[in-house]
Amino acid sequence: MKVAFIGTGSMGGLLIEAFLRSGALHQSFICISNRSQQKAEQIAGRHPGVRVVTSNVDAARESQIIFLCVKPLDFPGVLSEIKDVLTEGQIIVSITSPVQIEMLERAVPSRIAKIVPSITHSVQSGASLCIYGSRIQPEDRLLLEQLMSSISTPLMIKESQTRIASDISSCGPAFIAFILQRWAETAAEMTSIDRADAISLGAQMLLGTGKLLTEGGLSPEELQRRVAVPGGITAEGIAILDLGLQDVFSKLIDATHQKYNEDLDKLDILFNETFDDY
Structure with a gap:
């Protein structure tokens, strides 16, 4: 072939x-x-x-x-x-x-x-x-x-x-890497951890989380329940994330779809100009 x-x-x-x-x-x-x-x-x-x-x-x-x-x-x-x-x-x-x-x-x-x-x-x-x-x-x-x-x-x-x-499968790795970068940089600024160590920890965490959600058969909700004990530290962190991320993903989807639609319009014009019988 x-x-x-x-x-x-x-x-x-x-x-x-x-x-x-x-x-x-x-x-x-x-x-x-x-x-x-x-x-x-x-x-x-x-x-x-x-x-x-x-x-x-x-x-x-x-x-x-x-x-x-x-x-x-x-x-x-x-x-x-x-x-x-x-x-x-x-x-x-x-x-x-x-x-x-x-x-x-x-x-x-x-x-x-x-x-x-x-x-x-x-x-x-x-x-x-x-x-x-x-x-x-x-x-x-x-x-x-x-x-x-x-x-x-x-x-x-x-x-x-x-x-x-x-957005999820192809752009997602860049989005998640950006979040990890910001998280590691802030951790290094606010605590004694080294930025490289924070990124290494985060990378291993992402690898393991992916396996739990695929090979481990856990849903995102089940994984959160397993880790976030009511009244515990993780639950406090999730509350902050829930508050801060309320509009983030809707804005992200709006932005990527707007660019996508702009590209569609440009392509439609180009195809009509290039192929006479289009």
Whole structure:
């Protein structure tokens, strides 16, 4: 199975490295192209056998699965470039949330899937969000989910849920890391603990908490009840968090959805300008 990656930036490079480390893909079956060929050559240098090509057309022409790992506003240009070599039997996988399945299906003849990854896949963890177009066959879905299962837990969602699901699975690691950073910095300022020690403790706590909520079968409410004894220290802390976080998540969701909708509007204009029959 030949797999192409168009775009080897942050997430494209992460996916290539993760698939190779997991053994899901062999170097000889991967073809990559990138606007900056140096980045692609660096990946090939670490993984002899990975083929670097100088054009997106060459990457797309002979591949069964084509991962498009470019910025949302670059999609119309890339699709316009490769559409003439695409066939109905190929699978195009978009990894970006704002580009809609309908946009892609109207632009190219191939089967379309949208799989939104997470930085957590670099350690073979986290959820990958899977949305499938109308042309995807059951065997296509099985193939894609077997591939993603090697580095993540595939979760099928509705396209209307893409933004909020991405907030949690894809943006979430950055949000949680930001909270841990602030917590550790404040702890170091107010007490004798070292910032690095506080971050290390927090990282181990997050790892264990994730396991309790998955492997341990606990719900968030059950976990809180197990730790927060009424009238105890943890209960006092939760009361402070409850008060301080009342509007935080609604504001966060409003902000991410506003940016998402802005991107949708820009993409709609670009697709209409790029494809005459769109």
